[in-house]
Every structure is written in structure tokens, then in C-alpha cells.
Amino acid sequence: MPVTDLKLLCDAAEEAGKIALRYWQRDPKAWDKEDGAGPVSEADLAVNTMLEQNLRAARPDYGWLSEESVDDPARVDAEQAFIIDPIDGTRAFLHGDGGFAHALAVAQAGRIVAGVVHLPALGMTYSATINGPALLNGAPITTGNRAEIDGAEVLTSKLSDNPSQWKRGVPGYHRHFRSSLAWRMCLVAEGKFDATISLRPAWEWDTAAASLIAERAGLVSTDRQGKALRFNAPVPQSNGLVVANPALHAAFLNELSVWPG
Structure with a gap:
């Protein structure tokens, strides 16, 4: 994995957020996918188009898997692959809720080696690399230690x-x-x-x-x-x-x- 992959993902996520916010709370066109797969909007597709163009141009040898792209089986044979959700939480997005995210990752040999989850409406960016800490807006985060399900x-x-x-x-x-x-x-x-x-x-x-x-x-x-x-x-x-x-x-x-x- 090139050391610049995390920056590449972060920059792409920021651009995705700018596109999404141009549609958010402005009644974007939306419709239901086939087979009960949930809603999709013109914003999802606009973000996906930008991400696919920019990321694949930057890493032409990487495979591509996205919720809003036709799956190409050749990705399985790629050494690295992008795994993308252009807008995760489309229902929230369509209801004007800020709890939607752009989720961008790079996989290598079955493992994720870089990942970004960006919530543009809330000004939050989570990120990590395989050898680094988990970050929120650049600051390290750690989880809790509760051991019991009852009361969790x-x-x-x-x-x-x-x-x-x-x-x-x-x-x-x-x-x-x-x-x-x-x-x-x-x-x-x-x-x-x-x-x-x-x-x-x-x-x-x-x-x-x-x-x-x-x-x-x-x-x-x-x-x-x-x-x-x-x-x-x-x-x-x-x-x-x-x-x-x-x-x-x-x-x-x-x-x-x-x-x-």
C-alpha cells in the first residue's frame, strides 16, 4: 500500500462531502432499488461517479467495489482494491438527517489497510491505517471496556x-x-x-x-x-x-x- 493511500482517501471523502451537501436538504431525486435493496438518490450516483473517476485514475491497477457500481469480478484478482459506499445512510440523507457518511477503504489480500468514514454534515472524519491509531478529526480514539451485555x-x-x-x-x-x-x-x-x-x-x-x-x-x-x-x-x-x-x-x-x- 502506498503511504499516500490514506491521504488519497481523505481528500476524496472531503470532495464527496462537498457534492453530497449540494443535494442534502434540497429534495434530491430518489428511488427504490430492485429486490428491496433500499433507496438510492441522484446524490449517491454523483458521489460515486466522482469517486470512481478520481480514485481509479490515481490507482489504475486497483480493483473497484462500490455499492453504486456494477460489480466487476476482475477486482478479486487485483492486489489492492477500493471498497466504497458513496453515501452510507441514504435514508438519513433523504430525511435531512446529518447522520450519513462516505465510507472509503483500500483492501489488500483480504484485509483493510486504510479506511476513512467522513460525515460532512457533522464535520467528523474517522480514519485509520493498518499500522496506526484510530483517529477522529486527527485525534486518537479508544473504545470502552464494558464486559456484560445486560445494560450495554x-x-x-x-x-x-x-x-x-x-x-x-x-x-x-x-x-x-x-x-x-x-x-x-x-x-x-x-x-x-x-x-x-x-x-x-x-x-x-x-x-x-x-x-x-x-x-x-x-x-x-x-x-x-x-x-x-x-x-x-x-x-x-x-x-x-x-x-x-x-x-x-x-x-x-x-x-x-x-x-x-
Whole structure:
């Protein structure tokens, strides 16, 4: 990984934010994707176009995986690959909520080696490299150390309240929600919440950048079965997501039902 990759991602994320804010709270055109894949807007596509043009021009030998681009299977054979979510939290974006993010990462040999999660409306930029600290606006962040699920502050969806997802019934955590999965992971990385879990399949573009930030802050990020996250896979999706400090992560894995994947 060239030492300039993190700066490249940060600069691209800043430009993405400028584009997104030109549409934000101005009633951009939006529509639903096929197969219940959620909403997309003209802002998502404008950001994606800029990112693909700029990043691929800067690193023409890197593969490309983005939520808003047609997948090119050749990316799997690339030594490095960009993994991009042009706007993570499109629902929040369309409702005028500032909790949307641009999530940009570089993967190498299945691992994320540089990642940026930028929230332009909130003036927040999380970042990390594989050998450096997790940062928020340039300052180091660290996670909390809560070990018990009961009483934990957890970012997740209503699906987590379904008893079928748990071995012994729903634990006594306090559920919170943010539209952007990348931001949820970063909020845990900075200790604002104790954990985030997703009991649905999680796409790589939602988790790639933030997984490195979480790791460098001291968190463990796996699928719901405890398998390590790997990136730039042929099918770019994990079987759910569990992100927490090591003790709390182990507690969640002990309580969650095992679903095939």
C-alpha cells in the first residue's frame, strides 16, 4: 500500500462531502432499488461517479467495489482494491438527517489497510491505517471496556429484539439506531456506545472502512458466528456483524443463535 493511500482517501471523502451537501436538504431525486435493496438518490450516483473517476485514475491497477457500481469480478484478482459506499445512510440523507457518511477503504489480500468514514454534515472524519491509531478529526480514539451485555448501549436494528435470534431470549441491552452502519461502528470505536450488531447479512461497502477504525481502536469485528471479516470476496457480504471490545464481543457470541452463512 502506498503511504499516500490514506491521504488519497481523505481528500476524496472531503470532495464527496462537498457534492453530497449540494443535494442534502434540497429534495434530491430518489428511488427504490430492485429486490428491496433500499433507496438510492441522484446524490449517491454523483458521489460515486466522482469517486470512481478520481480514485481509479490515481490507482489504475486497483480493483473497484462500490455499492453504486456494477460489480466487476476482475477486482478479486487485483492486489489492492477500493471498497466504497458513496453515501452510507441514504435514508438519513433523504430525511435531512446529518447522520450519513462516505465510507472509503483500500483492501489488500483480504484485509483493510486504510479506511476513512467522513460525515460532512457533522464535520467528523474517522480514519485509520493498518499500522496506526484510530483517529477522529486527527485525534486518537479508544473504545470502552464494558464486559456484560445486560445494560450495554448497543447500536442495532429492531431485528435484534426478536427472541429467535438468541439462545436464551433477548438480553437486557439498550437498543439505539443510526442509519449508517459505518458510523455505528465508529461510534463504538470512540466509546460512545458499547457495541454494534447487525443480524442481517452485511455488505462489505458498509463495513470495510469502519472495520479497520474499529480494530485500531481496540475492538473485535466478526460475523455473527465469530468468523473474521475478509474483504474483496467474490460475494462481498458477511453473515451479520458483531463489533465490541474483546470481552463484550465474546459475550455476544455466547448468546447469539447460530445461523448458517
